[in-house]
Amino acid sequence: MTNRKYKPGKIRERNSENILAAAEQEFVLHGFKGTSMQAVADRAGVAKANIHYYFKNKDNLYLALLENIIANWNEVLADMSEESDPADVLSRFIRTKIRLSYTHPNASKIFAMEIIQGAPYLKSHISQAMRQWVKDKSTIIQSWIDQGKIRAIDPTHLIFLIWSATQHYADFDTQVLEVTNKRQYEEDDIEHIGDFLEDIILAGCGLKPPPKVNLP
Amino acid sequence: MTNRKYKPGKIRERNSENILAAAEQEFVLHGFKGTSMQAVADRAGVAKANIHYYFKNKDNLYLALLENIIANWNEVLADMSEESDPADVLSRFIRTKIRLSYTHPNASKIFAMEIIQGAPYLKSHISQAMRQWVKDKSTIIQSWIDQGKIRAIDPTHLIFLIWSATQHYADFDTQVLEVTNKRQYEEDDIEHIGDFLEDIILAGCGLKPPPKVNLP
DNA sequence: GTCTATATCCGGATAGAC
DNA sequence: GTCTATCCGGATATAGAC
Structure with a gap:
């Protein structure tokens, strides 16, 4: 009653x-x-x-x-522009997505399964709102390349790389945790993963000091 | 009859x-x-x-x-060792997985959904065969680091990065194709994705010439 | 080895008392 | 707003003729 x-x-x-x-x-x-x-x-x-x-x-x-899930993601990268510092923007992109994977793993998983099955409910959203989002962000990254701010790499695939690498820790947490023999993620793990991905992706974009390795 | x-x-x-x-x-x-x-x-x-x-x-x-799916993957990286050339091994790893995503996208998707849902049928396989596989490969990568062959990065997360970045093109093909406005992958796309991922990940590992970018 | 028919159960959805 | 009872379609699985 x-x-x-x-x-x-x-x-x-x-x-x-x-x-x-x-x-x-x-x-x-x-x-x-x-x-x-x-x-x-x-x-x-x-x-x-x-x-x-x-x-x-x-x-x-x-x-x-x-x-609900889509609404949560619309805040990501809302403020990036051609004048932004690439290292700063990419770092925040990576760390924001990693944190989302940590705080909302189920949202990420439901979205993933929807896409894997052919996006029966989200196809129109992807080919409209999401395609436009990627187009906008790619244009800005391309402008960074033209300004010589970062190395010449494909902007769209850079976005895919960051999406996939970060979402992996939410979607495949069962695999990651079993392989690393942990019961659940701790704050330290999130920190470490963020450090790792920022390090390797920024280096990949030529945004880190030259590596200390004997090149052939 | x-x-x-x-x-x-x-x-x-x-x-x-x-x-x-x-x-x-x-x-x-x-x-x-x-x-x-x-x-x-x-x-x-x-x-x-x-x-x-x-x-x-x-x-x-x-x-x-x-x-069937698991049997197909057991060939990958079967021959890598501490004496191997890291750039060569990582390049083949990336390109083999991309090609598998292209030739067997459905296998990748079924595996992905199984893991996302908590691996009810594969949990024991992951915590045994797969964990050992990652341990073995990580040990070899660590030896490359100790030999100064590649930059010091977390070997396990490097494997996760390559897994996630490559599988993304199979599992999320609906999203990738809608966003890039294509109907299906062509041979050229596979080539281009392989080039992109090899370039950025090898650079991230310090295995490419110094970037031509103005560092701060 | 292959098919039809059927047993048995569980799903989404709704009607209608409270 | 909330509950019980029920309709009905569709699911897995099997029995048994061919």
């Missing part, structure tokens, strides 16, 4: 968030088709019919999750 | 391969739970009951696919 004494809108909000959190877990573990509304309901602690009350159907529930 | 005149064993083999190929497609498109035996049967052009005759149940069919 509705507890009218305590802010009516808050109940809806709290239930809605519980359901979304439960759905996130289930979709990661079993995929879209493999997730049952019953399992989501059990995990969220509500009756199955209530999920339909809040989200109409399974598609809508899934889409609500995807929208 | 069995056509006894023409090599009885071959029929079993051909059907088995058809079913595996069809299952690969379906598992990629819909995930493990989302794939129906009926859909696999239709795609393979056999009756549903025959799949159970050949593979007993859905789990076995999936496991047969996973074993």
Whole structure:
């Protein structure tokens, strides 16, 4: 029954968030088709019919999750420009994405599975908003190359490289943790991974001092 | 009915391969739970009951696919040693994996989804065979560092970097192709991606001539 | 070896009492 | 807003004729 004494809108909000959190877990573990509304309901602690009350159907529930995920990523690199310092921008790009993988691993995984399966729900978003985003950022990186600020490398593939290298730690955490024999990531690991990727990618772009190695 | 005149064993083999190929497609498109035996049967052009005759149940069919996939990867880097030339080994590693992503994208995708969902069927393989593989290769890379052949970087994370950067083009091909506005990869694309990744990663390891960039 | 038919169960979705 | 009961389609798996 509705507890009218305590802010009516808050109940809806709290239930809605519980359901979304439960759905996130289930979709990661079993995929879209493999997730049952019953399992989501059990995990969220509500009756199955209530999920339909809040989200109409399974598609809508899934889409609500995807929208949350995309919204979170729109802040990344919002402020980069042709005048920016490349080393600074790339460093922040890498570290922001690594931190997102650490704080929102499930979001990254759901997005990954959606793309791997052919992006049935996100294809239009990718070919529009995301393509434009990559185009904009690539243009700025190209301008850095033209200014001699960084080495001549393909800007689009540089973006793909940073995406893949950082998301790997969220999407494949099971593999990374098993191989490195850890139970979960610690703050130190995140720091170390950020250092490693910044070091090797900035060096790859010619943004680090010359290496101390005997070249052939 | 069995056509006894023409090599009885071959029929079993051909059907088995058809079913595996069809299952690969379906598992990629819909995930493990989302794939129906009926859909696999239709795609393979056999009756549903025959799949159970050949593979007993859905789990076995999936496991047969996973074993094929893993067997394919065991050739990679089989011959690297402490005496090898790092630039040569890393270059071949990168290009072999890119080519595998090009020739067997579905294998990569099924493996990726399995890991993302927590590796329910492969966890033991990862914590045993795969962990040992990474340990062995990391030891060799570390010896290169000790010999001054390459810059001091974390060997394990270098392996993760190459894995993630190369597999990205198979697993996220939908995203890559939509963003770059192509319908499918061409030979030239594979060449270009190989060049890009070899260039930036070898430079990151200090295996390329000093960059022509104004350092701060 | 291959097919049809069927047993058995579980999924999403909704009706309707409270 | 929340719950129980239920509809109905579709899933895995198997039995048994051919």
